[in-house]
Amino acid sequence: MTRAIQTLQPRISVAPMMDWTTRDYRFFARLFNPNIILYTEMVTTGAILFGDAKRHLDYSKEEHPIVLQLGGSNPKDLATCSKMAQDWGYDEINLNVGCPSDRVQNNKIGACLMAEPDLVAECIAAMRQSVDIPVTVKHRIGIDDMHSYAEMLHFVDTVAQTGCNNFIVHARIALLQGLSPKENREVPPLRYEDVYRLKQDRPELLIEINGGIKTFAETQQHLKHVDGVMIGREAYHNPYLLAELGQLWGLELPDRFEIMQRMLPYIEQRLQQGAPLSVITRHILGLFQNLPGARKWRQALSGGNAKTFADVEQALVNIQAAMQRTEDYLKEQQLQRPTE
Incomplete structure (x- = not known):
């Protein structure tokens, strides 16, 4: 049975991480906190449409609320996979516009799509038309030479015209040439103020922040400025942090x-x-x-x-x-x- 993620305030989530946020990890993570939002690893539309869909889409019922993150740039394929995800029981669907790896760039997936906001808007519109569950976007604050706040705002405004109102923002730019995915998580400086400003300028949108967040105290601080916090590797290496975050809902710390x-x-x-x-x-x-x-x-x-x-x-x-x-x-x- 799906759960209405919109009712979970604040929105605290575990970031989609390739080879890490598998169904085994997600089941384990859920035991620490019933309210955190869990994301699958990024799954490409090709893997679902031409591969083993069951292997990529199956999950345990205990994982709810759970979001499927899709990678792709073909509106029709994304719409088809979104409908499959809804039928599979997912609570929400997210489009990856943040991954900087060469492999996904070559397939026009991930952060490189920030250079094509109209295409992303077309994809999101097709996805939204195919399902009744929420469709969201995870993106960077910029890429390469397109790293100004104005350019990010233009990207968000273009996509928001489709009716999408939820954006998860990794507070670093992505340098698509010369840096590895690991370096793109560490080298470009964090610009949390850009994400805060986005929420101030577009208060009607649901804005979540991601990047370098490691503690309960840091999460509390970010929630003064945005609607949600997404935590990545720290939630994997130190999963008890998820239990500590339960205090946001008045939950007791589990043993x-x-x-x-x-x-x-x-x-x-x-x-x-x-x-x-x-x-x-x-x-x-x-x-x-x-x-x-x-x-x-x-x-x-x-x-x-x-x-x-x-x-x-x-x-x-x-x-x-x-x-x-x-x-x-x-x-x-x-x-x-x-x-x-």
Whole structure:
């Protein structure tokens, strides 16, 4: 059953990240906070229309509210995939206009589309006409030599004429030549003030900010200026941040070990479906990030496979043993820590 994302205020989301925001990570992330919005990895229209649509579109019902991020620039194909996403039960659809990699540029996907606001508007119009669920855009503040605030505002205004009113803005420009995708997340300076100004100039639009946000305090600060915050890699490496963000809705902080106990039936199910253990456990390595037992937890989970039912049972035993060792270590560290 889908959930009306529009009612979730503030909008706090986990950014779409290739090879990271898989369905295994999304199930794990949901256990920390019922209100965060989860995004799929970017899925190209070609992968859906000419590949294994079920593999790309399937998710667990627990992941709601969930957004499918599409990559493409053909209005007809994007409309077809949007209709498929709605039929699949997604709560929202997002068009990627922010990815700077060479591979997607060659296919006219991602940040390079900021140079063609009319084409993006045509794509969004076609997508909106094909579905009843919200369609949103994730974009940069600029690309290459097109990096002024006025140019970004023109892009947003052009797309907003289609009726789209929700823009997620990565507060860095993208340099499409000479920088890797990783460097494009780190080298261009953050210009949060441009995103704040966009919200001030277009108060009727729903504006979310993305880029370099790592703490609950930083999130609170941004929410003074915009409608939502999207967090990327920090939410992956330190997933307990998602639990801390639950305080925005008055939620109590959950216990890490209770979260893992709730994760175990899912792991067992995935192992029995034939998923390698390491494919699943790589997403939960950050459970104890910033705590004394974090290293022991990562070491205990690294590697491993489960190919038979006996292996599955042993894998679960090993995970529970890792939890117990980590819990014992944390208790020991707490006892040895001097009182203040």
